[in-house]
Each structure stands twice: as structure tokens, then as C-alpha cells.
Amino acid sequence: MTTVTYQINKEKLEKAAYILKTVAHPTRLAIVDLLSQNEKLSVNEICEVLQCEQSLLSHHLINMKLKGILRSEKDGLNVFYSLKEKDVIKLIECIEHCDCNY
């Protein structure tokens, strides 16, 4: 006889997976990291620091904005992105201690 405890519901897990997936990419993690250190940055600034092609970066940024992780505000020619969901910073910290195989 098995009595297995199952806590979290499906919907919550799907949401969590969705957010994790959004962040689980080196460039996107770098963006989160950058924006945790710098209140707001223009696409160009991020582009230069990360050495990432403009259009590719744009895709990443818009993706993360769509999912509520970033916000953006326009100022003249520039668009400044900033961290909307600051909790995602914790994900990086959380994993730094992990001792998984890689």
C-alpha cells in the first residue's frame, strides 16, 4: 500500500516551469544579472556588455518582458529595460550553491 504525498497542483508547477524556462538561458541569465546590478540599461548598453547581436538581444528582451520579468521604458531613441520581477535574482543565487554535474 502506497501513500504518496503530493503537495503542489499541476497549474502551479506549469507556471513555475514556464518562468524557469524563460530564465534558463545563459544570455537571459546574464541580462537578469546585469539588471540586478544596474537599475536600468538601454538595449545598446546590454548589447555591448554581453557582446550579443542586436536583434537577438531584442528577441530575448521582448520575450522576458512579455513574461513579466522585465519592463521597458522609452526615452528618445533608446529603450531602457529594467528588472520587474526581482525575485528571479534569487534563482541565480540559489543555484550558485548547487553542486550538480555539469
Add this chain to the structure above:
Amino acid sequence: MTTVTYQINKEKLEKAAYILKTVAHPTRLAIVDLLSQNEKLSVNEICEVLQCEQSLLSHHLINMKLKGILRSEKDGLNVFYSLKEKDVIKLIECIEHCDCNY
């Protein structure tokens, strides 16, 4: 003149992304959740609770074991999986508070 602070190195970010990706899947998150509540579970037990096809579940479990998140031990016909890298539980908690778009 731009002075952008950039903290984490590329390698660290790639490792973090790698681990996050491994966990960023509803079924795999459910497995982590289950194993945070139950010390160890057989493939079959997990199969039944999650209503997941046996072979698919096996793929997930082996994948997570390979990446150091789970461990397994054989006992007769059964293989019991348990959480090796308990820190990943925190990822779920971390995200539960997040208020992203979905």
C-alpha cells in the same frame, strides 16, 4: 560614457542555465516536489501519482540523475529515486512568490 557593472562570469551563467533548464519542466518539477515530501520513491509510485507514461518518466528520471539532481538505488525489481541536490527545492519556493505573466 557608460560604466556597466557585470558581475558573474560566463561559465557560471552557463552552469546555472544548464541546471535551471533541467528543472524547468512541469513533470520534472513535480518529481522534485514529490521527492521533497517523500524520502524515496520507486519509478512506479511516481508513475502513478503523476499519471505519466513509464518510459517517459524513466527518461526524465535518468536525465535528472545524470545531471546530479537525483540519485537512485535498486532494490529487487524496484528502483528508488531520491533527491540528491536538495537546493533545487528552493527554486520552486522561490518562484511561487513570483508574480509574472502566464
Add this chain to the structure above:
DNA sequence: TTGATATATGAAAATATGTTCATATATTTG
């Protein structure tokens, strides 16, 4: 040894994600 049960494996198919490239749009400046 045969049959039943639990788990793993591997290849193929289905699906999703990431990247590139060419070009569009919007804003500023001369």
C-alpha cells in the same frame, strides 16, 4: 525455466526554442 513485473533503452517523430538576416519603424539632428 517460464511468466510476470519493473525499469531502461534507443530510434523516430513531434514540437519547441534559438539564431540569423533582411528590413521596418521611430526618433533625433543637421
Add this chain to the structure above:
DNA sequence: CAAATATATGAACATATTTTCATATATCAA
């Protein structure tokens, strides 16, 4: 207005991940 700059868009392509299915292997019990 034309040119320059910053960013966005979309389609095509490349690549990676997930799922399915058929089957293999291992262990146990009769």
C-alpha cells in the same frame, strides 16, 4: 526633409527538447 542611430519585427533556418513506441534487460516467484 534626409541621414543617422536605436530598436523591433518576422520569416526562414538551425538546433534542441520532448514524446512515443517497440523492445530489451533484470529480478522475482511459481
